Amino acid sequence: MKTPLWQDIPWESVKGIAPTYRARVDKSQWRDVFLQCREATGRLIALWATDARPEQAEFMVHAVLLFADHWLWISYGMDETNPNYPDVSDIFPAAIRRQRAIYDLLGASSGASDTRPWLRHGAWLAREFPLRRDFTVSAATPGGHEESYAFVRVKGDGIHEMGVGPVHAGTIEPGHFRLAIVGDEIMRLEERLAYAHKGVEKRFESLGLIEGARLAGRMCADSTVAYTWAYAMAVEAMSGCVVPARAEWLRGLLLERERIANHLGNIGALSNDGGLAFGQTQFSLLKERWIQTHQRLWGHRYLMDAIVPGGVAHDLTHQDRAQMEHECNDLEQAVRILQDILADHAGLQERFLGIGCLTAARIEALGGVGLAARASGLARDIRTEFPSPPYDTLAPRIATRRQGDVAARVALRFDEISESLRLMRHILADLPEGPLISAPPMATGKQGLGCVEGWRGEVFVAIERAAPDGLHHVHIHDPSWQNWPLLEQAVIGNLVPDFPLINTSFNLAYSGHDL
Amino acid sequence: MNAREIPLQLTQFVLVVGAAPLLAGWIGQCRAWFANRSGAGLLQPYRVLRKLFHKSPVMAHEASLLFRIAPYILFGGMALAGAIVPMFSTGLPFAPVADAIALVGIFAFTRIFAALAAMDVGTAFGSMGARREMLVGFLAEPALLIVLFTPALISHSTSLTVIVMSLTAARLVLYPSMAFAAVAFTMVLLAENGRIPVDNPDTHLELTMIHGALDLEYSGRYLALIEWASAIKLLTYIAIGIALFVPWGIARSGHWAHFPLALAIFVVKVIAAGAGLALLETLLAKMRLFRIPEFLGTAFMLAVLGLLVHFLLGA
Numbered sequence: 091m092k093t094p095l096w097q098d099i100p101w102e103s104v105k106g107i108a109p110t111y112r113a114r115v116d117k118s119q120w121r122d123v124f125l126q127c128r129e130a131t132g133r134l135i136a137l138w139a140t141d142a143r144p145e146q147a148e149f150m151v152h153a154v155l156l157f158a159d160h161w162l163w164i165s166y167g168m169d170e171t172n173p174n175y176p177d178v179s180d181i182f183p184a185a186i187r188r189q190r191a192i193y194d195l196l197g198a199s200s201g202a203s204d205t206r207p208w209l210r211h212g213a214w215l216a217r218e219f220p221l222r223r224d225f226t227v228s229a230a231t232p233g234g235h236e237e238s239y240a241f242v243r244v245k246g247d248g249i250h251e252m253g254v255g256p257v258h259a260g261t262i263e264p265g266h267f268r269l270a271i272v273g274d275e276i277m278r279l280e281e282r283l284a285y286a287h288k289g290v291e292k293r294f295e296s297l298g299l300i301e302g303a304r305l306a307g308r309m310c311a312d313s314t315v316a317y318t319w320a321y322a323m324a325v326e327a328m329s330g331c332v333v334p335a336r337a338e339w340l341r342g343l344l345l346e347r348e349r350i351a352n353h354l355g356n357i358g359a360l361s362n363d364g365g366l367a368f369g370q371t372q373f374s375l376l377k378e379r380w381i382q383t384h385q386r387l388w389g390h391r392y393l394m395d396a397i398v399p400g401g402v403a404h405d406l407t408h409q410d411r412a413q414m415e416h417e418c419n420d421l422e423q424a425v426r427i428l429q430d431i432l433a434d435h436a437g438l439q440e441r442f443l444g445i446g447c448l449t450a451a452r453i454e455a456l457g458g459v460g461l462a463a464r465a466s467g468l469a470r471d472i473r474t475e476f477p478s479p480p481y482d483t484l485a486p487r488i489a490t491r492r493q494g495d496v497a498a499r500v501a502l503r504f505d506e507i508s509e510s511l512r513l514m515r516h517i518l519a520d521l522p523e524g525p526l527i528s529a530p531p532m533a534t535g536k537q538g539l540g541c542v543e544g545w546r547g548e549v550f551v552a553i554e555r556a557a558p559d560g561l562h563h564v565h566i567h568d569p570s571w572q573n574w575p576l577l578e579q580a581v582i583g584n585l586v587p588d589f590p591l592i593n594t595s596f597n598l599a600y601s602g603h604d605l
Numbered sequence: 606m607n608a609r610e611i612p613l614q615l616t617q618f619v620l621v622v623g624a625a626p627l628l629a630g631w632i633g634q635c636r637a638w639f640a641n642r643s644g645a646g647l648l649q650p651y652r653v654l655r656k657l658f659h660k661s662p663v664m665a666h667e668a669s670l671l672f673r674i675a676p677y678i679l680f681g682g683m684a685l686a687g688a689i690v691p692m693f694s695t696g697l698p699f700a701p702v703a704d705a706i707a708l709v710g711i712f713a714f715t716r717i718f719a720a721l722a723a724m725d726v727g728t729a730f731g732s733m734g735a736r737r738e739m740l741v742g743f744l745a746e747p748a749l750l751i752v753l754f755t756p757a758l759i760s761h762s763t764s765l766t767v768i769v770m771s772l773t774a775a776r777l778v779l780y781p782s783m784a785f786a787a788v789a790f791t792m793v794l795l796a797e798n799g800r801i802p803v804d805n806p807d808t809h810l811e812l813t814m815i816h817g818a819l820d821l822e823y824s825g826r827y828l829a830l831i832e833w834a835s836a837i838k839l840l841t842y843i844a845i846g847i848a849l850f851v852p853w854g855i856a857r858s859g860h861w862a863h864f865p866l867a868l869a870i871f872v873v874k875v876i877a878a879g880a881g882l883a884l885l886e887t888l889l890a891k892m893r894l895f896r897i898p899e900f901l902g903t904a905f906m907l908a909v910l911g912l913l914v915h916f917l918l919g920a
Contacts, residue, residue: 252729259821260809274737274894363813365805365891371640437802437890586733587894590810 096122104163106327106539107476110154112163117176120166123155124181132157133457133470135541136550136567137178137188138291139196141223142167145556149173149198152565154539154552161476163539163552173198184457184572191284195221195291209284209604212236220292227292244270244278252586256285263600267589274586279578286604294564299325299553300399300530302564306551307394309566310602312355315341315348316544317566317602318397320551323478323540324564325399328553329532335479335522337401342480343517344388344396346510349545350421351380351392353503353510356597360500361432363591364441372428376421383417401527411518418511418518429504442497446580446592449494458576460547460569462596465502466494472543483520484513496595506545546570546599568602610858614688614698621687621844625836626650628843628879635883650836654829662825665726675722676823676830682715683837690844693867695766696858704763705753708845709746712797712838716742719831723819730811734818737894741803741815744901745796748789751908755786755915756849765845769852781918785911787850792904794842796897798835801886803897813891843878847871 099119101111115123127134135154142150148167155162166175177200179186189200190208197219199205210216213233219225244251250271256264264285270278290309294302306321307314319341326333354377361369381391388396388404396403406414432438448458450467463470471488473481489505491498540551547569555562577596581589630647637644665672686708689699703711720738723731757763759780760771796803799816808814811821820831848855854870856863892900 250729252733254812258809259811259814259817274733361890363808363810365801365808365889367636367807368640368887371642375641435890437892440896441890441893585894587813589812591813 104327104537104539105330105535106324107161107478107541109159110161110163110539112165112537115164115166117166120153120164121176121178121181123162123164124153124178127155127157127162128181130157131454133459134178134182134184134572135161135548136552136565137185137192138552138565138567139192139198139221140554140556140563140565141196141221142556143170143223149196151175151192151198152552153178154550156475161539163537168198175200177202179204182457183455183575187575188571195219197222206240207237209287211285211287213287220289227289239282241268241280241282242278248272249277256282265600269586269589271586276581276584276586276589279581279589281574281578283574283600284604286601288605290605291563291565295561299328299562303397303399304395306564306566307397309605310568310599311392311394312352313348313544313546313549313568313599313602314392314394315344315397316542316549317551318395319345320540320542320549321553321564321566322397322399323542324538324551324553325540327538327540328535328555329538330535331400331528331532333401333479334525334528336405336524337526337528338479339517339521340402340404340406340526341397342484343406343514344393344402345542345544346513346517347380347384348393350507350510350514351377351384352545352597353507354380354425356594357432357500357503359594359597360442360496360591361438363594364438366432366435366438369428369432369438372424376424376428380417380421383414398527400530401525403526405526406521411521415515415518418514422508422511425504425507432500439497441588441591442500442595443495445496445584445588446499446595447493447495448576448580450492452579453494453576456575456579457572459572460543461499461502461506461545462547462573462576464488464490465498467492470547472541472548476541480517484516486513496591499595544569546597546602547573549602566605568599568605570598570600570603573598574603610696610698613694613696613864617692617694617697618684618688621692621837621840622684622833625687625840626654626833628840628875629836631876631879632839632883632886635880636887639883639887650832654833657824657829657832658826660825662823662827665728665822668726668822671718672722672725672822673827675718675725676827676834678718679715679834680830680837682711682718683834683841686711687837687841687844689765690841691766691769691848691855692844693854693871694856694858694860694864695769697766700764700766705757705765705768706750706763708765709749709753713742713746715834719819723822726822728822730814730818730821734814734816734821737815738819741796741897741901744898744905745793748901748905748908749793749797751905751912752786752790752793753849755780755782755908755911758912758915759783765848769848769855770857772849772852773855773857780915782911782915783850785907785914787846789904789908789911790846790849792900792907794846795882795885796901796904798839798842800882802889802892803900805891840875843875843882844871846878847874 099113101113104110104112133156135156137153139151142148147170150165150167152165168175179202187208189202193199194207194210212235215231252269252271254267256266266282268280269276303318303321307318309317354373358370358373384393385391387410448466453463453466459470467490469488469490473486474488491502537554542549550567552565553562581592629650634644634647689703720735723735756768760768799806804815856867
């Protein structure tokens with residue numbers, strides 16, 4: 091087998107995202123692979139841990155890293171009595187929170203200096219570790235032990251601390267933002283998330299592989315297509331099931347529709363945050379019509395369960411396709427007019443321009459992904475970096491912007507809407523004939539990976555079967571894990587009243603993060 | 606004071622306090638129409654007030670007496686201000702209580718109580734809102750005073766009643782100085798009433814609020830009083846604008862026959878002003894916080910220009 095690096099490691103090929111190699115590594119190799127990845131300007135996709143007992147008397151920590159032309163999945167086995175693994179947060183800062191989460195869930199420690207809990211908000215005790223095999227939910231200590239959390243203190247003349255959330259004045263998801271401010275200027279932001287931690291990885295253990303697709307589609311409603319597709323991709327990789335071409339193209343159509351719906355909603359929300367309610371009304375209207383089509387054709391406004399392992403659940407008739415062509419034309423026209431209106435609105439542009447800036451170098455250092463990275467000029471998009479069908483044929487033209495401010499993220503959303511419309515037209519025109527779904531996948535393989543470029547960034551799923559009891563472990567990863575730290579950097583030096591605008595321009599997931 | 610004018614005073618007081626939410630409803634409805642929405646209807650502010658009065662208020666543990674009485678002071682202050690501005694008739698018995706300068710003082714007085722009450726419970730948002738509110742206030746008040754000086758110089762009095770009488774007596778004379786003052790007054794009105802582009806009255810984003818941050822800790826009847834007071838304040842500001850810049854149609858003291866027509870003319874003016882305000886708010890985005898000093902500085906400069914023009918041209 092062709093091995094990418096480290097000839098002495100026995101790499102095995104993993105299905106799902108080609109080409110991926112997996113191996114067990116030792117302590118020094120663990121850090122070495124991360125360092126090499128950093129050198130090669132690759133990025134950390136996911137970092138998680140599993141309980142490999144009773145088959146092996148150990149816990150495992152896993153990382154999936156993306157290199158220019160291949161992926162690596164490395165696993166490191168930890169001693170059952172004192173599980174620990176080398177800290178890599180100095181190489182990839184996005185690992186800090188993942189490592190803290192791993193401790194909360196499995197009790198495996200990285201030796202990093204920041205040992206504060208991340209996922210655990212007193213819903214379980216510090217000595218309990220929910221992902222361990224010997225932890226049963228019914229025997230767990232009832233929650234409600236909120237402990238004090240040591241926010242980083244900023245000291246100095248005239249510096250005030252201001253906490254926002256987790257309960258906000260509007261109906262939005264829970265997140266706490268601790269701002270250190272001088273007057274109305276932000277010196278530092280510290281986020282605290284995971285108020286909506288749901289224990290999803292534990293829940294997956296009690297679900298069959300096929301049932302799991304429904305749960306995967308409910309991680310984060312605005313990205314349900316990306317999640318179900320990534321999950322289905324991993325299941326199909328495990329079972330060696332071949333998805334019919336028509337189903338793959340329809341999945342692409344669904345993903346682009348989801349991207350457009352969310353970008354429409356987000357541009358509307360941004361213009362409302364800028365005080366221009368007109369924009370929100372118009373974009374809400376467009377989004378509403380768009381998702382009513384979802385309801386009509388797929389039976390769900392947010393497209394839940396439209397993708398199933400092995401294929402898709404619904405077909406499109408010729409009439410549907412013709413109607414959708416019209417819908418695309420209408421939307422394109424309406425969006426173009428609104429884009430001109432927003433671009434000519436000096437007051438709104440002044441709110442957007444030059445605030446919440448992130449340079450490409452900063453995003454590179456923090457390992458940012460998806461839309462936020464593209465708005466600073468980093469062309470990070472799984473659809474072109476590792477295109478799976480139908481994107482290998484569609485060849486998306488990835489838009490990037492260089493400024494990295496709120497205006498760039500708004501402009502990029504407009505760019506992506508028109509590109510997604512182009513891709514949709516291409517799919518509608520060239521949709522292959524054939525079945526919608528292959529025979530129900532039988533999970534025979536050991537592991538599978540799935541990764542899809544959702545509208546926020548890459549949604550990743552890893553499934554591993556743990557013999558002999560046939561249980562499998564599912565790890566689901568939202569790109570918001572990488573991008574929430576970007577927000578902390580983007581707001582520094584900005585005004586407090588501009589914070590909501592910057593936050594909305596990233597529009598990161600709370601639910602997807604708090605799995 | 607003429608005893609026959611007591612009913613007039615009562616009518617205006619009841620109308621101002623009772624109909625102020627209707628103006629808020631009208632502006633909301635216009636904004637909805639301008640954005641192609643159907644809107645919640647003219648009576649929505651009344652429904653909100655009824656809802657709030659039926660809710661039991663929740664008080665912060667640290668709240669002092671100041672926090673409890675501030676809403677009453679706000680409401681009382683605004684109701685008083687609304688009662689002394691000549692809206693559809695001069696000769697209000699209460700009018701001599703305060704001239705234009707004292708009126709600005711009433712607004713400043715209520716603002717101080719609102720800010721103190723917001724800081725009273727010690728939340729970060731309250732203090733932040735109080736700080737921003739004082740920033741807006743200390744820039745808007747001088748501009749408002751200078752705006753008032755131009756008509757005061759024209760009519761040789763700071764009493765609103767005298768100003769209205771002298772301006773209406775002159776028949777349609779165009780004062781160039783008043784044009785500058787009118788623009789400056791509109792800018793101050795937007796800032797003082799927490800409207801776009803200075804503040805967004807509809808936002809749910811607590812970090813961006815100016816006026817909204819002051820009432821974040823209020824609930825139930827206290828919040829109802831504050832919202833009602835804001836509605837009265839807006840109506841009063843519009844009435845001041847009408848009295849200063851388009852006073853024609855206001856009935857003279859004692860002219861009872863003109864009274865119904867004057868009332869109708871006033872209502873039409875307020876409807877037009879509300880629609881105009883809604884249009885402005887639809888077209889403009891909210892400014893960045895640190896643009897507000899520039900905005901109010903411009904208002905001040907325009908008001909001073911008005912004064913200069915008055916001295917130069919004598920008109």
